[in-house]
Amino acid sequence: MKMAMKDGMLRIIEADITQAAIIKSWGSMKYSRSNQMYEGPVSMELLNKLAGIVKLPPAIEAVRKNMNEVQEAVDRERIRKDPKPLVQYPVTKSLYQHQVRAANMALLTFGLVPPEKEEYRDE
Known part of the structure; x- marks a missing residue:
């Protein structure tokens, strides 16, 4: 799974089937078929949930800790x-x-x- 944060939005690509199912069940991110990625607004809740299933990149982890x-x-x-x-x-x-x-x-x-x-x- 790869993720990036830009302009207050979190973008996730290359999520495996299990990760995609978990992310979809939260209902806080939308899937874009044209871009093949999940996208949603950055929030403390979303980042904490993601940290529970994958290791966040250092920059995103720093934002999560600050929040x-x-x-x-x-x-x-x-x-x-x-x-x-x-x-x-x-x-x-x-x-x-x-x-x-x-x-x-x-x-x-x-x-x-x-x-x-x-x-x-x-x-």
Whole structure:
């Protein structure tokens, strides 16, 4: 099996019969007869499923690991009892806890704050 990632799409060619059946059962990739390949949007779920059946190329594995790290950081922020702002937010009033939590989660999700920076804070 060969795969490539370009423009937010994952493309797979030369999948054997078993791999093709598994990929087809997920319903997240479409098969193009003209190009003889499966194609679907890159997502954490898709990459994790693929990692379970084949060894991903190093570049794609790095993307998968980064997506998982970001998701874990967002999940930790979601359940944090006393969230502290990751950055100084440009607002004049004090933010409520749920607002700080949501803003922190947005920064993590959109990659404006790396998950490592979030690690040093108290739990």
